[in-house]
Amino acid sequence: MSSDTNGYALHRNYHSSARLNAQNHLWKDALGYSLHPCIGLSPDHVPRIADIGTGTGIWMMDVKREYPAAQIDGFDVSLAQCPPPEWLPDGVRLRELDLYEPLPAELEGIYDVVHLRLFFVVIRNNDPSPVLQNLLRMLKPGGWLQWSEHNYESWSVQSVGGRETTPALDEMMKMMKQTGLGEWVPGLPDTFARHGMVDVRKELHPCSPHSRVYWSQLQFNSNEEYSYLAMENSSSDAAGPRLRNLICKAADECRQGAGFDFTIEVALGRKPMKDS
Template sequence: MVHDSSKADFSLADGHDYMLESSHAAACRLNLQFYLWKQALHFNIHPSIPIQKSAVVADVATGTAIWLLDVAREHPTAQLDGFDNDISQAPHPKWLPPNVNVRHWDIFEEVPEDMIAKYDFVHVRLLVLVIKESNPRQVISNLLKMLKPGGYLQWDELDCANMHVKKVEPSLDSPALEQLRQMCWADGRHDWTIQLPHFLTEGRFLDAKLERFGDPTELIRAFNEQHLFTMEVFAVALVKAGKQDAAAAFYKVIGDSYRESITGAALCIPRVVCVAQKSLA
C-alpha cells in the first residue's frame, strides 16, 4: 500500500511492526490504560463467559501483564498464561503470582504445539495498531487453535469508526481535536474492529456478539489525556523511523489538543468487546 509521504496519521504504521515501543513511559501508559478500561467496562472477563476454578486462561498481547495480575486476584486457582512478542514490560517471573506465567510468542507466528487446544478462555486486547491491512484473519485462526472445543474468546478493541470530539458546549472551537480525530481514523484504517463478529464467524467461531462501551462522563478527560499520551508515544516512534515531519505534525496537534481540552473538549474513542465461542465439534 502506498501512502502520501506528506500525510501524518496512523496509516504510517503500515509496513512496520508494532510502533508503540517499550519504555518506562510506554509501560506507564499501558497500566493507566488498563485501569481506565476497567472503570469503563466494570469487568476483566465478560459476565457471559463462565470461568471454572481450574480454568486455563491465555492473555495474548499481554504487555505489562496488568490484566493477568488483576484476573489472578479474581481467579486464584486458574492457570493464567500471558503471551507477547516483547515481554520486557512484564514483571520479572519471580514477581508474578504462582498461577501466572508470561512467555514470548508472536501472534503472527504458528501456534506452538503445547498451546494448541489448551485454553478454556483466550483474551486479547488492542491489536488495533498491530493488525496489518485491516485483516485480522490470521490472528483469528491462531486464537481458534489455542482454544479447547467449547472455549471462549474475548476481544477488546477501540471503535475508531465512531470516535468523536465531545464538548461541554457545542459552540466550543476545537480544530486541533478534530484534526487529531482524523489522524487517528486514518481514512478508515481501523474500521475492521467493529466488524469483528463478521470476521470471527467467518473464522468458524460461534455466537459472536459485539458490545459497545462509551466514556463515562467523569472519565472523559482522563481518557482524552491517555489518547494524547498514546499519540505522543507514536510520535516518538515516527522520529526513530526517520519520519520527522510527520512526528512534528503529531507533536503540534497534541499540544494544541491539550489546550483545547482544558476548555472542555475531548477526543472520545468508544470501546468494543466481542465475545465468541469455539464449537464443541
C-alpha cells in the first residue's frame, strides 16, 4: 500500500475498481478461501480483522458474509474506490493508513488477523521487512498474518490447439519478469521466521486452466493502465503506445487459445504469545 508518488502506478477510477472486484473473485477461486482454515475462526467467533490495502473493500464483504460477527477494519492510503461508510455492513470500517509511516498507537496489538495481498508492486528495495514490522505491531499475541502474492518467476504461457508460437504473450511475460518486482516473494516465509513469527507455512495455489483467460485479461487491463500512468506517451512510437499495441496482439493470441499461467503464493504465520 503506497501513495501514487511512492510506487502505485495504476488508476483508482471505475475501470480499475471493476478490475479489482473481478480479481477478488478469481483470487478466491484459486485459493478456495478468504481466510485460511488454519487460522481456525468459527462463524460465531468475534475476531478483529484488518484488511491492509483494502482497495475497493470487496474482500471484507466476503469475510463479513462468512464471519458475520467479525469486526473488520479496511486500511489503504486512498479510500476513493470504497463504498460510502454509510453503506458498509455493521462492524466494517475504513481508515486511511500508510504502512511506511509510524503506526498509530491505537492500532497496536488489537487484531486477531491481519490480511493483505498484492503488495509486490509497492514494496520498496525488494525488502518487505519495514511493512512486516508494522503488521506485527497490529497483531495481538497469537494473532495470524495472511499475506498472498504473485511471483513473476512462476509465470508461463500456456496454449491449446497446437498453437506453436505466442510472441506477444511471451514478450509481455518477459517485460514483467524484467521489472524485478516481487523477487522477495518466495522468501517471505523465511522473513516471517526471522521476525520471530511461529507456525509459519507457505501455500501454493496454481490458477486453474479455466481461469487462465480471465487472469490474462486482468493483466492486459492493469498493464494498459500502467502504460498511461508510468510510461512515455509523447509520440506514437513511445513506450506507452508500444506496450498497448503489444497488449492488443496478446489479446488476439488469448482469443485463439493461449494465456498466462502462474502460482499464487500465500505466507501464513502467527505472532508469538507473550512470555509467561
